[in-house]
Amino acid sequence: MKVLGISGSNRKDGNTAFLVKRILEHVDEEECYEIETEFVSLAGKTIKPCTGCELCKEKKTCVIQNDDWGDIAERILDCDVLILGSPTYYYDVCGHLKNFMDRTYSFYHDRKLAGRSAIVVSVCADRGCERTLETLEAFVNTHEFSYLGFVGGRGYLPGDILRDERALAKCKKVAGNVIKLLRKNSEYIKSL
Numbered sequence: 711m712k713v714l715g716i717s718g719s720n721r722k723d724g725n726t727a728f729l730v731k732r733i734l735e736h737v738d739e740e741e742c743y744e745i746e747t748e749f750v751s752l753a754g755k756t757i758k759p760c761t762g763c764e765l766c767k768e769k770k771t772c773v774i775q776n777d778d779w780g781d782i783a784e785r786i787l788d789c790d791v792l793i794l795g796s797p798t799y800y801y802d803v804c805g806h807l808k809n810f811m812d813r814t815y816s817f818y819h820d821r822k823l824a825g826r827s828a829i830v831v832s833v834c835a836d837r838g839c840e841r842t843l844e845t846l847e848a849f850v851n852t853h854e855f856s857y858l859g860f861v862g863g864r865g866y867l868p869g870d871i872l873r874d875e876r877a878l879a880k881c882k883k884v885a886g887n888v889i890k891l892l893r894k895n896s897e898y899i900k901s902l
């Protein structure tokens with residue numbers, strides 16, 4: 711069972727990355743089950759924007775080449791649970807992650823991501839986090855993930871999130887949802 715965490719922030723060790731990693735750490739604390747966790751930061755990655763060419767409808771994959779999208783997209787195809795995080799930029803997801811999300815249109819036509827589960831995460835300094843979370847939720851709903859919850863945090867400079875005890879507690883709660891799901895799946899597989 712694979713749990714993949716992605717932070718869309720261009721701050722490699724920023725607040726979003728911290729929350730996504732914190733959820734993964736809580737999932738890792740569950741030692742009884744075969745759970746593999748992985749963290750990917752989009753910081754420093756080249757993600758070209760979708761051009762709207764619609765060729766992916768026919769080719770079943772995004773035709774844009776020579777950037778880092780394909781490798782990360784493969785990891786999403788390979789995961790059971792996705793934890794997707796974005797900093798809040800102007801009350802919404804940051805452009806870097808939006809470019810990444812738009813390119814997954816190539817998976818949408820055949821609902822290649824359907825059946826996975828997702829948690830969404832966002833951090834803002836003051837206001838707008840809710841709308842960012844809505845955008846992320848709309849993204850995972852469109853791809854027919856089942857929704858396991860969200861974490862919204864407050865922080866401005868990298869590391870500020872450590873003072874948001876509510877968000878840190880929520881990380882543990884949503885990690886519990888992931889563990890419950892994986893436990894159920896693993897028991898089902900054993901019963902076959």
Ligand SMILES: Cc1cc2nc3c(=O)[nH]c(=O)nc-3n(C[C@H](O)[C@H](O)[C@H](O)COP(=O)(O)O)c2cc1C
Nearest residue numbers: 719724725726797799800801834835836837865866
């Ligand atoms: C371009 C830009 C736009 C931002 N827009 C908002 C905003 O609309 N509301 C807000 O509360 N914070 C806003 N912020 C602050 C970030 O959300 C905040 O610094 C957050 O902690 C960044 O997360 P990160 O460390 O994961 O990158 C903005 C920051 C930048 C750089």
